[in-house]
Amino acid sequence: MPSRMVKEAQSGSFAFRVRMGEYEVEINGNHEEVLKTIKELPSLMGDVYKAFEGLKPRTMATLTVKKAAAKGGGPARKYPKILRAKNCSEAVLNILETDWGKWRPRTVSELKEALKANGLRYPGRTFTGVLTGLVKKGKVRRWKTDAGYVYILAEEENLA
16 A cells, blocks of 8 residues: 555544555544554455446557658658648648648657648747647647657537
8 A cells, every 4th residue: 555644633533544546545533433444454445446446547548650761771751741831820730631640640749840841940839839729729639648749630520
C-alpha cells in the first residue's frame, strides 16, 4: 500500500485512508471502531479489490511511427504541396486536409516540417498557439502520446 494517512479530527472522530493506485478507501468512525476495522482490513481488502476490479482502467493509445529509408540513407520525407495560406491557422488546416494529414495523427515537428517544405515558416510560439486555438475551436483533435502531442483534423458530426 503506497501511501497511508491517519488523522484525528477535533470532534473525536477518527479516519484511516488507504490509496491503491488510482483508488482510495477511507474508514471513518470513533477511534476504537476504526482500529477494530483496521485489524479486519486484510479480509476486507479482498472485498475492496473485487469492488474495484470491474472498473475499467484508463486506456492509453500507442502510436508507432515507422520511417522508410530513402536512397540517400536518410529518412524518407514526402510532404504534400498546399496553396499559399493567408495565415498560420489556414496553413495548418490545409496540411491536415491532405491525404498526408488524414493518414495518421501528426506531431508538431512533422507539421512544422510540412509547412517548411511549402515555404511557410512560423515562430514556434505562434505555431503552438495556433494549434491550441484550433483544438479549442474543435477543428483539430489532439492527444498525448509517447512521441508528444499529435494532431489530426476533427471529424464533423452529421446532424441528419
